[in-house]
Amino acid sequence: MGKVKIKRKSTLIDMTAMSDVTVLLLTFFMLTSTFLQKEPVTVITPSSVSEIKVPTANLVTVLVSPKGNVFISLTGDKDSTYSSENMRAELIKSVVAEYNKVYNKNISLTAAEVSTFAKTNMFGVSIAELKGWLDLSQEQRDAYIDPSKNPEKAGIPIDMNQDLSKPNEFQIWMRAIYNLSNPNIEGTIKRGEGIAIKADKSTTYDKIQVVMDNLQTMKMNKFSLMTALKTEDE
Amino acid sequence: MAQIDTGGDSGKGKSHQKKMSIHVDFTPMVDMNMLLITFFMLCTTMIKSQTLQISLPTNEKVEKEQQNKVKQSEAITVILDSDIDENGTPTKNYLYYYEGMIPLTEDGQVDLALNPMKEEQFLGNENGAARGMRKIFQDRNKQVLEKINVLKEQWKNKELASTEAANDSVYQARAKEIRNDSNLTRPVVIIKATPNAAYESVVTALDEMQINSISRYQIDRISHNDSVLMMALKGIPYGQTPAEE
Structure with missing residues (x-):
């Protein structure tokens, strides 16, 4: 007598509905997302009202760091014959051959080094150091081209050279990309969609001008600048 | 929802089968999904970058006679400059412009008494009305x-x-x-940026061309006379002009 019976209530919450929602969200993110590409420097692009989207295929991105280091990234075609990996493998072979010819060097890459390069999204070392760079581990490679860790070596050497019979390394890369066996990339470059310059908004203009001048020298005078979207009221 | 009622009816049966309820706990499933969502949210780009397409003239030397001379009355020269700190990062952006040509004295020097250069700013619309440099472009176009x-x-x-x-x-x-x-x-806009100018200003200037439907514009190198004018406007005496070209 007198004992109050406390009713035990179950604290189990039915999580099924919650699970349904999360799965839906997950599906949404998986379908809409494109993965961030790893880049040696994070840049905040300036904004413009232009609504032209960056193409997803056949694109050369030239990344200019605030200190003026230049990096190149090549995206191939959707067609698997001209996929990014195949294109990069072809690219590095022709670049090394051209470099050996112009500068009288004798660099040869192993198949493993070529396949490492084909898997690398963005690169930026001098061709002379390319072989050694490709032999490093993934982490070491990233650190090597990070301008904050290795300001001296990071970036593709570039100068104001206007003599195309003795091109600088940036010009060798760009010309090799233009001459790749993929006919579509030549088309997009000619139309001005194929080359996108990506730089931080607080980069000084002289660093961008070097890249623009080089492109102009190579008669690739149509290109695009990567921007973020803004409205006319901003 | 996730319970499957397997219990038989408990009325007439002799063997009274116990009502069994299979209750699956979905909490770990939700935990895992949340982790995956977080992963996808952090590793993806939702917004695709936009591009601003520009075409520059070729670098080839053009014969003097073949060069298109810009009509004086149509020309607006926009000069972009920035202050930079010791790291070389632009801190403050400046915009100057002048219409027509630079007035010269008889001996070919810049006539500073007639300095046509003015300072302006790139400003966004306010209540739909153009301000700053955009207003000037719109008036001209x-x-x-x-x-x-x-x-x-x-x-x-x-x-x-x-x-x-x-x-x-x-x-x-x-x-x-x-x-x-x-x-x-239609105006012809000549955009000239000093080496110190922020890339942002250059893009903003190119963007203004789009906003104001200006079809004729070019990017050029800053000339000696331009910097003389700019220095005069900034109040820095001539002779301290930074080296260029």
């Missing part, structure tokens, strides 16, 4: 903009063509026609 605005109205009301896509393409084609119509008075 009035004839083109009036026609474009009429066209834009038609495009918004879908009067140009029957289908959506055709409407867009007709609009694009006609807008291009208007922008390049040589019967209208």
Whole structure:
């Protein structure tokens, strides 16, 4: 007598509905997302009202760091014959051959080094150091081209050279990309969609001008600048 | 929801089967999904970058006679400059402009007494009205903009063509026609950036060309006379002009 019976209530919450929602969200993110590409420097692009989207295929991105280091990234075609990996493998072979010819060097890459390069999204070392760079581990490679860790070596050497019979390394890369066996990339470059310059908004203009001048020298005078979207009221 | 009732009816049966309920706990499943969502949210880009397309002239030497001389009355020269800190990062952006040519004295020097250069700013619209440099561009490109605005109205009301896509393409084609119509008075904008100028200002200047439908513009190197004018405007005595070209 007198004992109050406390009713035990179950604290189990039915999580099924919650699970349904999360799965839906997950599906949404998986379908809409494109993965961030790893880049040696994070840049905040300036904004413009232009609504032209960056193409997803056949694109050369030239990344200019605030200190003026230049990096190149090549995206191939959707067609698997001209996929990014195949294109990069072809690219590095022709670049090394051209470099050996112009500068009288004798660099040869192993198949493993070529396949490492084909898997690398963005690169930026001098061709002379390319072989050694490709032999490093993934982490070491990233650190090597990070301008904050290795300001001296990071970036593709570039100068104001206007003599195309003795091109600088940036010009060798760009010309090799233009001459790749993929006919579509030549088309997009000619139309001005194929080359996108990506730089931080607080980069000084002289660093961008070097890249623009080089492109102009190579008669690739149509290109695009990567921007973020803004409205006319901003 | 996740319970499956397997219990038989408990009325008449002799062997009273116990009501069994299979209750699956979904909490770990939710935990895992949440982790995956977080992963996807952090590792993806939702917004695709936009591009601003520009075409520069070739670097080849053009014969003096073949060069298109810009009509004096049409020219606006925009000069971009920035202050930079010790790390070389731009801190404050400046915008100067002048219309027409630089006045010269008889011996070919810059006539500072007639300095045509003025300071301006890139400003966004306020309540739909243009301000700053944009207002100046719009005033100079009035004839083109009036026609474009009429066209834009038609495009918004879908009067140009029957289908959506055709409407867009007709609009694009006609807008291009208007922008390049040589019967209208259109300005020629010459954008000159100093080596210290922030890249952001250059993009903003190019962007203004799009916003104001200016079809003729070029990016050029800053000349000696330009920097003399700019220094005079900034109040830095001549002789301390930074080295260039």
